[in-house]
């Protein structure tokens with residue numbers, strides 16, 4: 244428990260009147276997921292910065308991937324600025340009450356963005372176990388992909404994005420003939436149906452939202468879906484869509 248919480252509680256126990264904790268309520272209506280306690284700008288560091296980076300991971304710019312390192316550098320500032328622009332906020336690259344309020348409005352109590360869920364990113368098992376990383380890591384990776392998809396969904400007019408699956412255990416991956424190094428084994432890969440956008444529009448748009456792996460029409464086995472994921476070096480291949 245932090246000091247700013249301890250003091251009012253202590254005062255309450257002692258029967259001493261204290262003013263409401265204005266600094267806390269100013270930041271905006273929090274939810275059960277996460278509450279930021281300070282304004283964040285370039286130079287800041289900490290887990291609150293990392294939590295912010297996850298939420299704006301879909302705004303790295305074309306071909307970019309935002310590092311989730313808890314260090315608020317120029318790339319994080321640019322991502323926050325793009326997020327603010329996307330939602331019509333004052334675009335100064337500083338995450339304060341208006342930015343956090345928008346994030347709170349965009350997330351559910353389990354920290355997933357409102358239009359995506361852990362369930363739809365895992366039709367393999369309910370535990371997220373049995374892949375190439377721990378269940379916790381697989382879930383964390385899926386969460387980042389969901390925030391990227393939320394950014395992409397908004398950029399494409401807020402129409403639903405059709406998610407056909409994501410995480411696979413080794414057993415699930417083998418059952419569908421997935422590659423042995425498939426990103427589905429790490430939890431960050433998501434397979435998308437055509438939806439109202441169409442495959443090529445999805446594959447092209449994904450380039451702007453932090454997906455370093457994009458596979459789609461024209462790439463072996465990907466004429467009937469678009470696969471987006473994270474990987475260390477970029478690999479884009481949807482030749483029928485001009486994505487390479």
Ligand SMILES: [Zn+2]
Pocket residue numbers: 427432433434470471
């Ligand atoms: Zn896939």
